[in-house]
Amino acid sequence: MATIADVARHAGVGLGTVSRVLNGSPQVRDETRQRVLAAIAALDYRPNPLARGLSLGRSHSLGVVVPFFTHASAVERLRGVVAALEGSRYDLVLFNVSSPDHRDEHLASLTRRDRADGLLVMTLPPPAPDLERLTRARVPVVLVDARGVGVPMVLTDDRAGGRMATQHLVDLGHERIAFIGDDPGNPFGFTAGAQREQGYEAVLAEAGIPHRSELVRHGQHDREEARVLAAELLAEPDGPTAVFASSDVQATGVLAAAAAAGRRVPEDLSVIGFDDIELSAYVGLTTVRQPLFDSGFLGARLLLDALDSNDPPVADEHELPLELVERSTTAPPSQGRTAA
Amino acid sequence: MATIADVARHAGVGLGTVSRVLNGSPQVRDETRQRVLAAIAALDYRPNPLARGLSLGRSHSLGVVVPFFTHASAVERLRGVVAALEGSRYDLVLFNVSSPDHRDEHLASLTRRDRADGLLVMTLPPPAPDLERLTRARVPVVLVDARGVGVPMVLTDDRAGGRMATQHLVDLGHERIAFIGDDPGNPFGFTAGAQREQGYEAVLAEAGIPHRSELVRHGQHDREEARVLAAELLAEPDGPTAVFASSDVQATGVLAAAAAAGRRVPEDLSVIGFDDIELSAYVGLTTVRQPLFDSGFLGARLLLDALDSNDPPVADEHELPLELVERSTTAPPSQGRTAA
């Protein structure tokens, strides 16, 4: 494989000149440039990114730290990132996170630009010390769907979203409204679920509906656990006529529980989710849509801009809009229904 | 940030010794090793992967070349890859491919180990010359869901899968069976669709059912296009009582067309897909399951093994099993049904 030295020799110039041509330096005589370009073409020369990176002190890649396995929404966000990176000369390095230790280990090893020039951290709020170390090391970080101090964030107002969902059910006439959300003590420190729950509580209070704690359940963010919780809820005397699940993944668990319990949706039970992941449209799930693709896209753009401008990114909050998507899993409660 | 030189100075030893400790060389006196380890800890030293890579001639990352946008199945395969790489010290670099040019460009820039030590190429059969260049450059390549010469492949027997799906419909009593598949002239050169179609034709022939070309449609591999094709099919006089869609994504398009045409599934129309992607279970789609996660996992493992053993991977074919998954979108044809 040809190196820059081979090109120089072939073109009869010095190393530096080839490098200058490569990097578009204006101070190269046109005739010389042509000769170098010809040599590059003749030898099919391609710069070695490793060597370039070592010399420049950066890796020309972008790290995405994401719980790829656990959340279906992560995939759609990732698609947005990929789209933003298209044609950007940055490689995308995927750091999957399956536990908090795992995340911390990644974060610790990324405090230099030798693995990634910038970091996009999704959904997992990084511990403050890690974040601080990163910014001190001048590794730009953008948070998507997570909060942290001193860094840009791409967010949605989960509390408002929780309100939207609950208000929709209240407007339909529901009063026995259950909530299924993430475990507040979840090891990763996700807070979206808790915010959505606050929205739920606020709307109930405003509507004068008493908050019944037996209608609120928490569990891991997965379908199966949500199914079990929903089954409990449905077995409850004076159980819910509607369920607000804190994510679409969990909502599909509720749907499964309803089917197993012989409840028709939406006639016997209304179900609303959150996210609007791909499958939600297919199953006709009413949900609060958050712009997943856009969030990844915007996050990546912010990171690229920071990298271009060479100074730390502006620690703004970028709030993306939420939207109620009415499909076919919500309806007014049927009259005179009694608990199973 | 501390370098290896800082550590050496701090421990009062030479550069080489630190490097030896780092790389677990046995020929270091234990007392010295302890001193070096202490210095490493004290300075919170971490090796620079860029420098290490330059010196060693490899990047310590694995490239995955994948049509991430276009195929839902790609995501599940990617999950398998991520799982296999867990704890392997290799970074995962994602090369999304949105056009053939795009793919070729990637492939060309990956003929050295400076961006990726090995390549996992999914679904897109790389042109033979590219493949040859790669193997000549001793960059190990593993193909998943694609064929090529001289490299290991992780495959399923798509023709057999096509047979399974069609046989299932024939066994149920269907005779007017339509097929919706990928465009045979698709720019990427996907062949899975064509193979599945061959299986379809073979079973029809064996069952003595005449092949009606107006019941076979081809289009891009997406939901919307499949929906349009299915709508045409359903408008056909003497139209199908069953549709075999070459992928689950396309099958959901058929489902949408059926709903729009007022056909009940499976009473008025049976639908079978291929892949068993995540949403298939949710919508109750009968399908031919292929082990997507496993294919990514195995492909990555083969690549890691090749990288470990330092010689080119054995060009075996690894065939993964297919399985018919009966859910609720297929049933015997209703008697005396006439075309719409």
Place this chain on the structure above:
DNA sequence: TTGAAAGCGTTACCAC
């Protein structure tokens, strides 16, 4: 405008 050389942080070879 250009060439030579130092430096980026590591590994590996060669002495001692």
Place this chain on the structure above:
DNA sequence: GTGGTAACGCTTTCAA
């Protein structure tokens, strides 16, 4: 066992 040094392939500074 261990230290010094060349080499990996590039960018950039300094002279010319």
